[in-house]
């Protein structure tokens with residue numbers, strides 16, 4: 030299955046069946062992650078896939094929105110050494126796990142936390158690395174569908190897209206992408222001419238903490254620039270940014286070419302307001 034199909038169908042799942050996951054899938058996940066591309070190279074990472082076995086009860090109060098832990102039969106943990114942009118890198122890798130799980134018929138959901146060391150202590154994971162992503166996973170109880178995904182000969186520009194009631198609303202493409210300067214809505218035709226319509230269309234479906242979708246793209250002549258809204262937690266902001274860069278990366282590699290994100294500011298004046306900041310850009 031290609032990433033566009035996976036992204037289009039995937040959503041966060043918070044209720045799970047009490048069903049075992051084949052050890053072969055966990056092994057495959059470990060192998061997949063050990064050779065996967067990351068957002069920032071030269072950051073040491075490691076992964077743990079653990080069964081619940083009473084863990085969720087112990088993590089209740091310290092993980093999840095308002096301390097409400099998601100009860101899943103399994104948890105995936107991404108650990109990382111602390112280096113510049115390691116949290117963005119953690120979000121990127123965490124969501125790659127989520128997509129791989131989904132390809133194998135498994136659902137998942139990111140779980141927020143504020144004290145990663147405490148989580149590791151409770152789980153008995155002894156490591157020098159820092160916890161950067163926590164996901165619950167297993168076979169979900171619910172299935173949700175998407176309507177409006179009519180392929181019109183590869184031209185999505187005039188199609189109406191929507192997600193059914195079970196799935197969180199996402200911004201429209203034109204609300205998320207600016208043309209040259211902040212606030213100047215990009216047109217579908219311009220995006221299609223630059224063959225960026227598809228990567229950006231799928232990018233808007235990325236998961237984010239509290240479904241804030243805190244991202245905006247600015248298209249300059251030779252670059253795509255990612256600006257993130259400030260003011261959630263610095264952890265969630267960075268992880269959300271990493272997930273967004275993964276979605277763009279995966280789909281542009283399928284539809285146009287491989288790109289490489291450069292982290293940090295870029296030259297030029299794009300009228301970015303104080304509420305947002307440029308976090309990365311890629312040459313296109």
Ligand SMILES: Cc1cc2nc3c(=O)[nH]c(=O)nc-3n(C[C@H](O)[C@H](O)[C@H](O)COP(=O)(O)O)c2cc1C
Nearest residue numbers: 040041093094139140141197236237238239240268
């Ligand atoms: C960094 C991060 C942390 C999240 N933490 C939680 C959480 O603690 N509890 C929860 O129910 N959902 C959590 N989510 C899931 C989001 O709420 C979900 O992605 C968003 O509502 C959009 O829904 P979708 O993933 O189905 O598109 C988190 C997502 C991200 C990216």
